[in-house]
Amino acid sequence: MTKLAKMGKGERDQVCRRYGYRKILDSCEQAKRDRCEWLWVDACCIHRRNTAEVAEANNATYRWFENSSMCYVYLNNVSGPSLPTARDNEKYSVSNGWPKWFSRGWTVQEMIAPSNVQFFNSHWQPIGDKKTLSRTLSRITGVPQHILSDGLSGNRPCVWNQNEGAGSVSVD
Known part of the structure; x- marks a missing residue:
């Protein structure tokens, strides 16, 4: 800057x-x-092929998200007023049929760690928050709906599993 x-x-x-x-x-x-x-x-992106760098970034940034009062999710390839509720391989061909943000390695921790996550479309218009969108977000990511709407209690899950790649949840 x-x-x-x-x-x-x-x-x-x-x-x-x-x-x-x-x-x-x-x-x-x-x-x-x-x-x-x-x-x-x-x-800025980290070097995603370097598993040590991804693991370090995931573990360090989890605390940033967890301690934030609010987390904004900017979905630059969603132009409408809502999240898609079904896979669209034509519109989101490069990201397994869902908006690109959901294919990033640290998406799961950005949804789980903060208590308040606000989603915005490509025009910075609000789409909703993680609690009101928990059913759709769970369908997209595989994260249980109760974790998205109520948060974690007790031990938190592993954010990074080096053997499975970025995140412990896969998008089917």
């Missing part, structure tokens, strides 16, 4: 049109509307 101020107008305009930049700005606007004092935006 500091380098951005030092760039020429053409280069700066090009950066400002990127998806990650828009995600940061729109997240900040939403956080302002929600009167949040602090915001952490996950706009």
Whole structure:
């Protein structure tokens, strides 16, 4: 962001049109509307083929999500006012028939760890929260609905299993 101020107008305009930049700005606007004092935006990816790096990132960020007052989920490839309730291999061909966010390695912890998860479509319009969407989210991810609506009690499940890949839940 500091380098951005030092760039020429053409280069700066090009950066400002990127998806990650828009995600940061729109997240900040939403956080302002929600009167949040602090915001952490996950706009960079880790090297997903490096299992040690993925495991370390999953374990470290779980606490960030767990301690947050709210977590925003920006579904950049969902344009409508709701989550899809059935697999659509044509519309979401690169992500097993569901919106791309559900194919990421740390999606499960982002849904389980925070008590308040708000979902937004590609226009930053609210779709719902994890409690009201728990039935659909459970169908998509395989995470039991009661964990999404009521949270975890007692011991938390393993977030990362190196033998199974990112997350302990698979999307069929």
